[in-house]
Amino acid sequence: MRVLFEKRMDCIQKVAEYKFNKNEKIFDQSREQSVIEKNLKLLEKQEYKSAYHDFLQVLMDSSKDYQKDWIASQKADSHE
Ligand SMILES: O=C(O)C(=O)C[C@]1(C(=O)O)C=C[C@@H](O)C=C1
Structure with a gap:
């Protein structure tokens, strides 16, 4: 769990750098919704x-x- 979390946060750090450099907003509701829907469909149980x-x-x-x-x-x- 910790290892996966740290890997995810390394990606989030890169996302933060990208958004900072491109002056993009942090919250993207439609993106968030699609991440949730995609992952819920993959859930086996x-x-x-x-x-x-x-x-x-x-x-x-x-x-x-x-x-x-x-x-x-x-x-x-x-x-x-
Ligand atoms: O994909 C992004 O743009 C992110 O910032 C990552 C992330 C996430 O944690 O998965 C976080 C905030 C966004 O609203 C959507 C997704």
Whole structure:
């Protein structure tokens, strides 16, 4: 779990850098919806669907918080 989490966060770091450089917004509702739908379809045990939906949402909220903090720190550094 930790290893997968760290790999995911390495990707999220790259996404944050891309969004910072392109001045793109962090939250993309349609993208988020499609990530959730795609993953829910892949779930083998549909009885876990609701719990998995909540898990994905918490994961994406955490990614957005990380991106927000990282981009804010970059902006603060550039104003020093
Ligand atoms: O794909 C992105 O643009 C991301 O920022 C990653 C991610 C995610 O954690 O999967 C996070 C926020 C977006 O709203 C959608 C997806």
